[in-house]
Amino acid sequence: DVKVTQSSRYLVKRTGEKVFLECVQDMDHENMFWYRQDPGLGLRLIYFSYDVKMKEKGDIPEGYSVSREKKERFSLILESASTNQTSMYLCASHAPGPEKLFFGSGTQLSVL
């Protein structure tokens, strides 16, 4: 089974802090994604990466950046956290063949 591991289940940070959300997958997938999940809005794509050091903006990249130095790890960075970035963040890894995403368990981030 594919395993997508997010390093933290819950995080509480203060406004202005730099925040790192880490995600690791163990199936050598090339494509990895970061989404945020908000009630009534579903999942919205922040950034995705299709290879090491390659990244593309999703629908809501403002206030975020990403890093993909190794194939198995995809990091989401909040340069200066703000209260409107309080959300559930989901990392996903994309399997080859039929279009499927495998999700991590999510990180619930609260910015105070």
Next chain:
Amino acid sequence: GQQLNQSPQSMFIQEGEDVSMNCTSSSIFNTWLWYKQDPGEGPVLLIALYKAGELTSNGRLTAQFGITRKDSFLNISASIPSDVGIYFCAGQRPLNNNDMRFGAGTRLTVKP
């Protein structure tokens, strides 16, 4: 980016009842996917649909890919308490394997 219109937003049903939810869009999709998210977890794929008109079952779940390629529905028969969760539809746009759109989710509550 455009999200899918998923309805209903929430459902409260009695154990044993059947459930139906659907997604629509003004755009065409190549693939429709249905995910379930248990509390505190990431979404897990339930059913994937690849052809217009396709009807696929997975146990008590049945999903269909609309013939216009702009809609899909998911039915759950004889609901049980462990069906509780949030159900998401997702559609993959043509020509871009990374362009996956999600519905806002249907929160299902099953009363024993």
